[in-house]
Amino acid sequence: MQTLVAEILAAWRRAERLAESLEPGSPERTAVDLASERLRDAYQGLTESGVAHVLTAREARELMANLDLGPDLTG
Secondary structure, three states: OHHHHHHHHHHHHHHHHHHHOOOOOOHHHHHHHHHHHHHHHHHHHHHHOOOOOOOOHHHHHHHHHOOOOOOOOOO
16 A cells, blocks of 8 residues: 555656746646646545555655656656
């Protein structure tokens, strides 16, 4: 379960970074903002429900170091 939480957290962070590089109000920015919101909601749903705990910075680094998250979308 913690791997899922780490993957969602990483995707959420990438989406937020990507949004910063896009023109506000553009269709791309709108889509990325929506994806970011959904990823945030998924992360919070998992951690607030008690299904998984909020990752500490150390846990997130350790888990993400072992994941193949693909290319960083921010270039």
